[in-house]
Amino acid sequence: MWSLLAGFILLTLYALGLRTLVPPDEGRYAEIAREMFASGDWITTRLNGIKYFEKPPLQAWMNALTFTVFGLGDWQARLWTGLCGMVGVLMTAWAGRLVFGPRAGFYAGLVLASSLFWLASGQINSLDMSLSGMMTICLASLLIAQRDEASAPARRNWMLACWAGMALAVLAKGLIGVVLPGAVLVLYTLVSRDWRIWTRLHAGKGLLLFFAIATPWFIAVALRNPEQPRFFFIYEHFERFLNTGHQRKGAWYYFLVLLLPGFLPWIAVLPQSLAAGIKRQAGSFQPRLLLLTWAVFILVFFSYSSSKLPGYIVPIFPALAMLAALYLEAAPRRQHLLAASLLAVLGAATLVAVPYLLKSSARHDAELLRLQQYQPWLMAAAAMLLAGGLLAMELAWKARRDMTVLVIALAGFFATHAILAGFEVVGKDRAGTGLLPALQAELTPGTKLYSVGIYEQSLTYYLRRPVILVDYRDEFAFGLQQEPHLSLPRVDDFVTQWTRDAGSGIHDMAIISLAQHAQLRQRGVPMRIVAQDLRRMVISNRAQAGAATEKMERR
Known part of the structure; x- marks a missing residue:
């Protein structure tokens, strides 16, 4: 486990500098931080020298701090999101271990660390992973604090960590950082009828900590820029959610479709994992139900929004990873064999389809040339999925459960990194x-x-x-x-x-x-x-x- 953790951290950090910053998001958030670093003004966020209040400053602060310590560069601009991704994996594994047991925690870490959307988001300088990392701290801390066997000091400390995670989520992307966890808790209470959970939130100390972390910047920026509060709180949070002015429209099933590639290489166990979340457990607190509520509500919430981007649903992946881990731990051999077989089939199908898909998607000869340069990386990723699936099939047939899960995870991890690394041939042109x-x-x-x-x-x-x-x-x-x-x-x-x-x-x-x-x-x-x-x-x-x-x- 320690070797796997060390390898995961080192490879994740190394990959941060392999690619050019791709516009618009990566360049935008790097430039906001660069201007903050150059000007020394950590209150009024600017882009291209112009006031820019669409998002709070947490990511800009962390990137500017990285620039101060390590200088300007590509990996420096991605370091914060990389750290958020790693923290999310560690918190998910630790919560799974304490709440559900050692093997479930181990599986949860493997599933999340190898899921395509989570892994890719941790390698991209955007706000999606910054928000998701902080929300994972909130979710994992809540699960650990509310488990029936938690001691009073442990419950208090972990709930304070939960409140801190919400405050940092607000500083990462706005009120969504407190609205989503709050709504999930209300829905969980209604479904589980666990009314006493509200007496175990340490709300007094938690609210003090929340406001101590979240509010100073909002006060400071409003004092310097009186126009900021209305734009940020009214336009960015309500008007933008309800209108399509940003041309990010999508059908109601948009995010349901994205879950299929996003949860690779684990899509074979996704339906069963969600279904297992309904099962009631002994005790007053129902962690499976809380995880299911978290994943479903956030998915539905953003499906209702008129503005849709793939990264919006990244916060649900820690919950899905823990549910998948619970299913993988209890699933019979044939289900592990099914997951491995589907992975091998997907790898083989991708090997066949990639050349045709790239050729049909090219709009002109020059773009086709770039896509053909990208093709070997995609083929390598498909080959990794195929080889990983075949090896996992053999291990599943021999009932070697832990090794089956590990091999599937490694196949997904390395395939995703191949997809990301090869994108440089396309990304540098876009930049x-x-x-x-x-x-x-x-x-x-x-x-x-x-x-x-x-x-x-x-x-x-x-x-x-x-x-x-x-x-x-x-x-x-x-x-x-x-x-x-x-x-x-x-x-x-x-x-x-x-x-x-x-x-x-x-x-x-x-x-x-x-x-x-x-x-x-x-x-x-x-x-x-x-x-x-x-x-x-x-x-x-x-x-x-x-x-x-x-x-x-x-x-």
Whole structure:
């Protein structure tokens, strides 16, 4: 177990730096933290120098702290989410061990550490794992505190950890961090009729701890920015939940479908695991029912939302992992054999399907080339699933239960890492890092850098400086209402400044789309192409880079 834990931690940490930060989320949250680190302002969060209040600051704080200690970089930007993923696995395994027994805890850790969605979210710099890690602290602490055999001091301490986890979840992503656990507790009480649980929450001390952790930033940011509370609490939490303005719509079964790949390699035991959660246990506290309520309610809650993204359901995976562990511990040999067989079938089917799926999804030859470069990684992942499934089948046939579960977990763990590592061939194109050498060779501290009609989230982070937005609002709409001088609202304004600077010998550069370049060329705007790829282009208002002037600007 110690060897497995050490290997899990080392490989997880190593993989954090294998890939470029992919826009939009990874670049956005890295840049918010970089600007916090550079400015020293840990209260007013900014993106591209513009006030950005869509999310609370926990992830920005942790990333800025990482940048302070280790410097700027890809793995540094992902370190917090990686740690949250590992903490979630450890808390899930520990809660499973104390509440259900050693083998159940061991299985729960293996299931969660190898589930595709959980593992992938821990390798991506977004808020999903930050929220999920804190909510797992809340869930695991509640389970440990409320078990019937818990001593009074243990119950108090673990409940305080639960309250702290909720407070950190609020700082990670907002009121959702307290609304979801609170609603789960209410529903659990109604279904289980365990009314006495409310007397065991240590609510007095817990609320004091909760508000001591969660409220200072909200007070400080509101004092500096009076416009923040209404935007954050009303628009972000209610209006956004109910409308489709962010174009993240999905059918009511959207998350049900995503559970199938998300819970790989354990989908064969998912229905039975959920069904087992209904079984009533001896004693007043019903941990299985609490886990089932947690998973089902959060799934339904986000299914009702008009805004849907795959990462929203990551918080349910610790509960699913514990339920799956309980089922795997009690399941007969044929069920283990079924799980292993389905894994082998999925691996074989993926080996056959990947070349056809990639070819059919490519929109042009250049994209097909990138997908073909990604194909060997996907084929390797499929081969791992196939080999793991076949080996697990043999072990299941021999009734070697622990080794069967371990082999399935290892197959899922390494297959997911292969999928993530290989995505670099696609991710670096999305980030636009191929433009950086030419752009940085000509860019100086005195150069005006515009972004016309687009905003490249990752490029801004890698350039270590904001850009001047032109005809672009999107997530900056609220911030630009407060500070409209930080952007140019129209392309005509940009053309006027760009042309005037060109005539005065002032060096300007701009990041634009290929379509925008064609429009500017038709208008006769003076420009020279510095670099381009299939998605965007960098232009300069100089016909030729002047070496002498460049040196003066650098000085």
